[in-house]
Amino acid sequence: MSEQETKRELHINWYPGHIAKAEKQLKEKIKLIDFVIEVRDSRIPFASHHRDLKEWLGTKEYISVLNKSDLADPKRTKISQETIIKDKEAYASFIVDSRKNSLPANFLRAVDKLAAKTTEKFKAKGILKRPARVMVVGYPNVGKSTIINRLSQTKKAKVENRPGVTQQQQWVKVKSKLDILLLDTPGIIPQKLYSDDQAIKLALCNCVSAKSFDPMELVLSSMPIIEKSYPGLIRSYYKTESEIQDLKAEYELAEDAGDISIVGKSEYLSVLIEKLAHKKGWIRKGTGGQAEADMERAALKIISDFREQKFGKINLE
Ligand SMILES: Nc1nc2c(ncn2[C@@H]2O[C@H](COP(=O)(O)OP(=O)(O)OP(=O)(O)O)[C@@H](O)[C@H]2O)c(=O)[nH]1
Ligand SMILES: [Mg+2]
Missing domain, CATH: 3.40.50.300 (P-loop containing nucleotide triphosphate hydrolases)
Structure with a gap:
């Protein structure tokens, strides 16, 4: 990728x-x-x-x-x-x-x-x-x-x-x-943010109102930043070894593909989060009564895990 x-x-x-x-x-x-x-x-x-x-x-x-x-x-x-x-x-x-x-x-x-x-x-x-x-x-x-x-x-x-x-x-x-x-004084933010990354970092560190962004969009955009700075951290905290292997098999990815090639691509990352949600029990009843991943709950949990230093003491820059 x-x-x-x-x-x-x-x-x-x-x-x-x-x-x-x-x-x-x-x-x-x-x-x-x-x-x-x-x-x-x-x-x-x-x-x-x-x-x-x-x-x-x-x-x-x-x-x-x-x-x-x-x-x-x-x-x-x-x-x-x-x-x-x-x-x-x-x-x-x-x-x-x-x-x-x-x-x-x-x-x-x-x-x-x-x-x-x-x-x-x-x-x-x-x-x-x-x-x-x-x-x-x-x-x-x-x-x-x-x-x-x-x-x-x-x-x-x-x-x-x-x-x-x-x-x-x-x-x-x-x-x-x-x-x-x-x-x-009340907090200030520039009228126009300097970059997309800045918006992601501010949202992840709770500097902008939770009402102002979509939690899953924040997870999909911030996890690649964390993975790049701290390779392997997401795998090791959520113990997603087998989910990553399954995902590689399903999408016919190379065995030795690095985590960033999964975490860095929204399409794969959302599948990984879905698998994680099933593993962790972050599920809800779907329209047909079947259990399905509760993606919003998963996103909110991942954001709070970051904010509560569950991944460790991490700087985003
Ligand atoms: N862990 C940690 N938490 C802190 C520290 N300083 C402040 N906090 C917490 O951060 C949160 C925000 O603190 P505030 O002092 O209200 O922040 P503020 O910049 O005045 O926020 P606004 O008035 O909303 O712009 C509170 O929960 C504080 O307890 C710190 O050094 N370490
Ligand atoms: Mg204040």
């Missing part, structure tokens, strides 16, 4: 009206803020980066946080962090697991340093009580509000595991240092 045959499309509709409003409000606030904390998902550090951010900020600095590091492949996350540092767009970049009570000391030091720079600048102008205003931005569901709560040691920002929880901007004071004000 040639590279071109690999299905890589996902049709998503993420309600641009709502996102457009969030982006407009964010841009309006930039003049009021001193610097930004940009939150990315460590599993998709580039697909969860908004490429217009630097242009919107002008000379204002941003600290880039690779969050949800506990879910990610540590080696690949480190390489991504090094790339971000090398790019020199961000002031600094940190790998963070914000579920932990304490954030990394070097990240806190960087926030303090930029905040101190701001307050000193105002002091020099004779303005003594001007707090540093820090905006936290990023794609939906990457952990912006969680980081606000950790930094402020409060629970003021609403946190839930679905995209679109924060709908309004909200200022939160940092309790221990009264000279910092944090601004929580």
Whole structure:
């Protein structure tokens, strides 16, 4: 199978009206803020980066946080962090697991340093009580509000595991240092995504609403990406050795055909998932009363297996 045959499309509709409003409000606030904390998902550090951010900020600095590091492949996350540092767009970049009570000391030091720079600048102008205003931005569901709560040691920002929880901007004071004000913002996504792959990665990592894509379409488009980066992973997690052999026989594929030649082609992958569904008991009653594979249930299960790290700590880039 040639590279071109690999299905890589996902049709998503993420309600641009709502996102457009969030982006407009964010841009309006930039003049009021001193610097930004940009939150990315460590599993998709580039697909969860908004490429217009630097242009919107002008000379204002941003600290880039690779969050949800506990879910990610540590080696690949480190390489991504090094790339971000090398790019020199961000002031600094940190790998963070914000579920932990304490954030990394070097990240806190960087926030303090930029905040101190701001307050000193105002002091020099004779303005003594001007707090540093820090905006936290990023794609939906990457952990912006969680980081606000950790930094402020409060629970003021609403946190839930679905995209679109924060709908309004909200200022939160940092309790221990009264000279910092944090601004929580709703998640943003570019009006036009950069590539089909980006849509797939965002959907798989729960950064776009589940209502905006078809689960089976997501499975068929994302499994080839995973298989390419982590060969044999799908076979080994779902123990599909015999199903793959059966499929090869049915379709008269070469004995030594690699897994990617099956997982990478939608037609074969859907047959493999159907076989898997029968094996796992993901079945429903068909119109004639016979048991048939419940493909939607299978797709939702595979997506949740990825999100719950059943395949291991995987980065998609
Ligand atoms: N495993 C893990 N989960 C995290 C981490 N940070 C946040 N979460 C979880 O991710 C989900 C989303 O977190 P939020 O802080 O609401 O994300 P957000 O970016 O504010 O989301 P929106 O407001 O919807 O854009 C919640 O279930 C958090 O508990 C992390 O570092 N690791
Ligand atoms: Mg939020």
